[in-house]
Amino acid sequence: MKENVVKTKSFEFAVRVVRLYRFLCEEKREFVLSKQLLRSGTSVGAMVREAEHAETKKDFVHKMSIAQKEINESIYWLELLKETEYLNSDQFLSLNNNAVELIKLITTIIxxxxxxxNN
Known part of the structure; x- marks a missing residue:
């Protein structure tokens, strides 16, 4: 069986977001922005999983479109965390690169x- 790249990458991204959330709460004592990132960052993979069992192609596109919106929102929270100095450049770049890769992948799939x- 062929590996589902978007499924794997969205899960790995969610794991990284959960770990970042823990770090931000425990080390930086930041709870609001990190919670927003936790919600959107873990939602991407959840929507990809839902899309796996979509009832129709239209339903699949709808669910993947939600995943696309969630990863875009995650990028926003990462940028905000960087600009407010909760993340340093290396931390930001690493996660942001994963997020950008995911949004490109999801957009291509859609x-x-x-x-x-249409064919």
Whole structure:
């Protein structure tokens, strides 16, 4: 069986977000922004999982579109955490690179699926 790259990468991203959340709460005593990132960052993988069992192609695109919005929101929270100095540049770049890779992957999946629906 072929590996589901977006499923794997979104899960790995969620794990990293959970670990970052713990770090921000325990070490930086930051609770509000980190909770927002925790919600959006873990939601990406959850929506990808839901899309796996979508009832129709349209339902699949809808669920992947929600995942796309969630990863975009996660990028926002990462940028805000960096600009407010809760994350240093290295911490930010590492997670942000993962997030950008995910948004590109999800966007490609959505576009390809939509194109195949029209054929």
């Amino acid at each position: 576009k390809t699926t939509k194109a195949n629906m």
